[in-house]
Amino acid sequence: MVSVRVAKSLPLQVAAVCYRWRNSAVEFLLVNTNGGNKWTFPKGSTEPRLSHSQAAAREALEEAGAIGTIEPRHFHVYLHSKGVFWQPSGIQEFVVKAFLMKVSHTQTPGEPMRNPTWATITEARKLLSKGREVKYTAELLTVLDRASEILRRDQPATRGFAESRSSRPLPAPTRD
Numbered sequence: 001m002v003s004v005r006v007a008k009s010l011p012l013q014v015a016a017v018c019y020r021w022r023n024s025a026v027e028f029l030l031v032n033t034n035g036g037n038k039w040t041f042p043k044g045s046t047e048p049r050l051s052h053s054q055a056a057a058r059e060a061l062e063e064a065g066a067i068g069t070i071e072p073r074h075f076h077v078y079l080h081s082k083g084v085f086w087q088p089s090g091i092q093e094f095v096v097k098a099f100l101m102k103v104s105h106t107q108t109p110g111e112p113m114r115n116p117t118w119a120t121i122t123e124a125r126k127l128l129s130k131g132r133e134v135k136y137t138a139e140l141l142t143v144l145d146r147a148s149e150i151l152r153r154d155q156p157a158t159r160g161f162a163e164s165r166s167s168r169p170l171p172a173p174t175r176d
Contacts, residue, residue, distance in 0.1 A: 014056040017098050057101060070100070076143050079135075
């Protein structure tokens, strides 16, 4: 977890950790980074006119085309980096507040090069690890593990998540 001192000294971003249930397994929605060579959660800057959770939901819509219900409070804080050390601008670190977002459906994202992709936790761990420094890989895998723990804990043991929340199953998210 990021220390309070570090969190106050770095710029803030917000991330939507988008998920859906498929049978009894959770899937996470990942997007390509701007460069297209790594995977991440939809994330971006905050806005003065939006709460942090609203800004995270906006990023999910813009980058992944995801629409759903976002939790009002973040469940985790992590470090993220942008850039590379051999470039003049170097590496910039950000503190990121992560919010869980239950996706009800998807549409074509506003940022077409993001390639939104659903992944099981095992697949997501591989995708998030590819091409990253160990330090930042560990940060993202902790977010994934923490989200998975929360979702498993909140899922009733005797029936599926969608069934426990409404009398009819949720429609399957689609990509237009």
